[in-house]
Amino acid sequence: MKQTTKYVMIGALIAVASLTTVGSVIANYDALAGGKYGKNEANSATNSCGNDFLPTNVLCSNIGSQVQGDENAVAITSFQEAASSLMGTIVDGIEDGFYQIKVAIVKPFSHPEPGLDAFLKTHGLIPENGQGGAFGYGLLTTGDSIIVTTTHAGVLDSETQGGDAQNPIWHNHDVQLAEGKTGLCPGKEIDTISFEQPGSVDIQGKAANLFDVPSTFDGTDALTNTPMTWNPGNDVQQAVSFKLDPKFDMSGALQAVCVNDITNADQLIVR
Numbered sequence: 642m643k644q645t646t647k648y649v650m651i652g653a654l655i656a657v658a659s660l661t662t663v664g665s666v667i668a669n670y671d672a673l674a675g676g677k678y679g680k681n682e683a684n685s686a687t688n689s690c691g692n693d694f695l696p697t698n699v700l701c702s703n704i705g706s707q708v709q710g711d712e713n714a715v716a717i718t719s720f721q722e723a724a725s726s727l728m729g730t731i732v733d734g735i736e737d738g739f740y741q742i743k744v745a746i747v748k749p750f751s752h753p754e755p756g757l758d759a760f761l762k763t764h765g766l767i768p769e770n771g772q773g774g775a776f777g778y779g780l781l782t783t784g785d786s787i788i789v790t791t792t793h794a795g796v797l798d799s800e801t802q803g804g805d806a807q808n809p810i811w812h813n814h815d816v817q818l819a820e821g822k823t824g825l826c827p828g829k830e831i832d833t834i835s836f837e838q839p840g841s842v843d844i845q846g847k848a849a850n851l852f853d854v855p856s857t858f859d860g861t862d863a864l865t866n867t868p869m870t871w872n873p874g875n876d877v878q879q880a881v882s883f884k885l886d887p888k889f890d891m892s893g894a895l896q897a898v899c900v901n902d903i904t905n906a907d908q909l910i911v912r
Contacts, residue, residue, distance in 0.1 A: 738765025739773060739847070742906035745880030747780065749911065755856035756840070757788075757875040761849040761906070763882070768792070769844050771809030775885035778849055779816075779903075784874030786815045788854055790842045796887050796895060798863040801838050813838045813851060815858050815871035818900060825888045826899035834898075835871060836863040864895075880906040 735741075746760040761778050769792070777791030790813045797806035799814065819832035840854035854875075862869045886899040 733764045735764060737773070739763045739767045740765075740776060740882055740884070740902070741904055742778060742880055742882050743847075744908045744910065745780075745906040746910045746912060747877045747880070749875040749877070755875055757851075757854050757856070757877065759788075759851040759854070759877075759880070761851075761880060763847050763849070766847055767844050767849060769809075769811065775887070777883060777885065779881045779883060780851075780873070780877045781879040781881060782873045783876045783878060784856070784872045786817050786871040786873040788839070788851070788873050789814050789816055790849055790851055791885065793885055793887075796898065798834055798836065799838060800836055811842050811844050811849070813840050813842050813854065814863075815839050815860070815873055817871070823888070823897040825897040826886070827901070829900040829903065831864065831898040831900065833862045833869055833871075834864060835860040835869070836866075837861060839871075877909070877911060880909050882906075 733743075741764050743762045743764050745762075748758045748760075750756055750758070757780075759780060767773070771792060771794045773792065775791070775793035775795070777789050777793075779787050779789040781787055790811060792809045792811050794807045794809045797804070799812040801810055801812040802808040803810075815835045817832040817834075818829045820826075820829055822830055822832060835858060837858075837860035839858045839860075841852050843850045843852070854873075856873060856875045858871045858873075860869060860871070861867065882902075882904050883900050884902045886901055887895060888897040888899065890896050
């Protein structure tokens with residue numbers, strides 16, 4: 642009887658943790674996108690007793706020292722906790738947690754032109770200096786293309802890199818994938834990729850925020866330097882993380898870009 646009660650209690654705590662995590666992420670999204678959608682326009686630059694990067698989901702203790710957020714260290718002299726940290730501390734403690742998306746919130750819009758905004762929260766702090774290697778996040782839609790945001794050094798495929806192939810600045814693309822195109826990749830590889838950037842991307846702590854990404858985009862294929870039109874639409878079916886593995890020939894010319902370790906987000910919310 643006692644054993645059954647223990648499992649019931651654990652199950653209840655995990656359920657509360659899941660709801661608390663999603664609620665916190667939605668609050669963060671509303672704060673970031675508030676100006677556009679007429680919601681909360683909080684724009685605090687501090688993380689005073691907040692979780693991750695915004696002053697929300699507050700857990701503070703002022704006995705001895707202050708707890709700066711529900712996912713950070715707790716003072717020895719006092720303890721204040723919530724169910725979200727029960728699961729969050731374990732899951733978010735994984736190595737290279739930024740490789741996996743915890744929650745993806747997508748906001749499609751139709752005016753002035755169809756497009757979307759997206760808020761992607763990961764399990765770890767997202768590198769902005771290239772130290773995480775070549776990787777990115779993608780939105781899989783019902784259209785003919787995929788919306789991605791990536792960071793990498795060694796390949797010049799975006800106008801945002803300022804002509805420097807070693808610049809790992811985060812940037813967006815519309816892409817199309819293929820299998821077996823070059824025979825150099827074990828699975829998916831880049832077929833076409835926009836050189837110009839659709840929309841914009843902002844990295845904040847554990848969040849990758851994409852704004853004003855159009856449903857149709859005219860640009861230049863970075864691989865062939867030919868004009869193209871991509872039509873990803875804004876009907877998002879899944880958010881994913883992935884790693885990039887460029888392949889070069891003996892002269893250093895790019896032959897293929899493999900898209901590996903494609904992993905679905907833990908949760909997708911379309912608002």
